[in-house]
Amino acid sequence: MADITFSSFDLLVKDRRTVKVAAMNGAIIPNQEIQNVLELANWAPTHGKTEPWFFYVFTGDALKNFGKTHAELYWKNTSEENRKTTTYENLEHAVDNASHLLIAVMKRGDNPKIPLLEEIAATSASIQNILLGATALGIAAFWNTGGMTHHKAMKEYLNLSEHDLVMGLLYLGYTDEPKKVGIRNIPMSEKIKWM
Numbered sequence: 116m117a118d119i120t121f122s123s124f125d126l127l128v129k130d131r132r133t134v135k136v137a138a139m140n141g142a143i144i145p146n147q148e149i150q151n152v153l154e155l156a157n158w159a160p161t162h163g164k165t166e167p168w169f170f171y172v173f174t175g176d177a178l179k180n181f182g183k184t185h186a187e188l189y190w191k192n193t194s195e196e197n198r199k200t201t202t203y204e205n206l207e208h209a210v211d212n213a214s215h216l217l218i219a220v221m222k223r224g225d226n227p228k229i230p231l232l233e234e235i236a237a238t239s240a241s242i243q244n245i246l247l248g249a250t251a252l253g254i255a256a257f258w259n260t261g262g263m264t265h266h267k268a269m270k271e272y273l274n275l276s277e278h279d280l281v282m283g284l285l286y287l288g289y290t291d292e293p294k295k296v297g298i299r300n301i302p303m304s305e306k307i308k309w310m
C-alpha cells in the first residue's frame with residue numbers, strides 16, 4: 116500500500132484512454148502481463164461473492180481465427196439484403212493489429228438473491244480493473260461491443276447459457292500514437308448532488 120497515493124491513482128485513472136485497434140502496432144504483449152491484468156479482474160467487488168466474470172483469451176492463431184469466426188457469424192446471421200462485404204472484411208481484420216483479445220463475459224450464477232443488474236455491475240468493475248492495469252503497464256486497450264458482440268450467435272459460439280452475457284471484446288496491444296486528450300462533456304459538478 117505504501118507506494119499508492121491518491122495522486123498516483125488519480126493520474127492512472129485519468130490517463131486511461133480508449134485506443135482503437137487501428138491505432139495499435141501489432142507488437143505482442145507478454146502473456147504473463149495479460150495474466151497479471153486478468154488477476155486484477157478477480158478483485159472487483161462482488162455481491163454475494165458470486166464472482167460472475169469470465170474471460171476468453173485469444174492471441175496468435177486463435178486471435179486470427181476469431182477475426183474470421185466473427186466475420187462468419189455476421190454473415191450467417193445477417194439477411195442477404197442487409198449484409199455487406201465491407202463489414203465482413205472489417206470484422207475479419209479487426210484483430211489484425213491487436214496482441215490479445217479478451218472476451219469479457221458475465222456468467223450468471225445460481226444465487227437468485229443477486230439481481231442480474233448486480234452481476235453486470237460486478238463484471239463491469241472487473242473490466243475496469245483490467246483497463247486500469249493495462250494503463251499502468253503501457254498497454255493500449257479498446258472495450259468494443261460492435262459486430263456480433265450482443266448477438267445470440269456469439270453466445271452460442273462461446274457455449275454460454277441463456278442468462279450469461281457477453282460484456283465486450285477487450286482488444287489489447289501497443290500503440291505508437293500519442294495519448295489522446297480525454298474528453299468529458301458533462302462536468303462532474305452536474306452529476307453530484309450533496310444532500
Ligand SMILES: Cc1cc2nc3c(=O)[nH]c(=O)nc-3n(C[C@H](O)[C@H](O)[C@H](O)COP(=O)(O)O)c2cc1C
Binds near residue numbers: 131133258259283
Ligand atoms: C460498455 C462499453 C462499450 C463500448 N463499446 C464501444 C464500441 O463498440 N466502439 C467504440 O468505438 N467504443 C466503445 N466503447 C469505448 C468508448 O467509446 C469510450 O470509452 C469513450 O469514447 C470515452 O473515451 P475514453 O475511454 O478514452 O475515456 C465502449 C465503452 C463501454 C463502457
